[in-house]
Amino acid sequence: MNPFDPMKTNRTFGLGSVLLLSLMAPAHSQEPATPVTPQVSSAEMKKLVAIIRPVGDGNVRGSVVFEKGDDGIIVTAKIGGLTPNASHAIHIHEFGDLGSNDATSAGDHFNPRGHPHAVPDDNERHAGDLGNLQADGDGNATLTLVVNNITLDASKSGILGRAVIVHSKADDGGQPSGNAGDRIAAGVIGISKDAKPQAMPQPPPAAKPPVPHDDSEKKETRPTTPDSDDTAEE
Secondary structure, three states: OOOOOHHHHHHHHHHHHHHHHHHHOOHHHOOOOOOOOOOOOOOOEOEEEEEEEEOOOOOOEEEEEEEEOOOOEEEEEEEEOOOOOOEEEEEEEOOOOOOOOOOHHHOOEOOOOOOOOOOOOOOOOOOOEEEEEEOOOOOOEEEEEEEOOOEOOOOOOEOOOOEEEEEOOOOOOOOOOOOOOOEEEEEEEEEOOOOOEOOOOOOOOOOOOOOOOOOOOOOOOOOOOOOHHHOOOO
């Protein structure tokens, strides 16, 4: 057989041309893939914390803990290095961005519902209005209050990833932000080490597949033959 058979060569070229044209054909005939939407968990944490550090050359330090309670969110602030026997405003601000030297990059008071500024006793207030710290003679202050207008997650009302700001002056309740003065300390609100998400509803367990029936122990069935005694002779 001639390896250079022109008919065989033409057939080979023909198949190659068809394959090449199919690869060069536009792919518009194929249906586009459906995009996959990522599933984001919005589980509320049990406990968040902000570690407060000085802004600029100050010496204000401490912590603010947010913990889930039966009647709302329990806020516990323990701050030192304040002006002795003075009041200092404390607020939650919009962003956890503390990149600027004066902490103004943290934005305004956290206010998802658009309320006017007020003190914690007022129902309609900024969600970030936590009132004032009252320092003792050594410049230390402890504040505990329960609020019900924030959540411990990253939702619209959530404070996860936002910032706590301590100010140089007292919050007098005035507009737009209490006339609280400079920002002297700040910390980003993050997940506490011993925090666990609140229990989320679990789907019912999947039904178990039926167990296949084992017929291996069935007795072997043999065909029966007519009894020779019952067969009539003709």
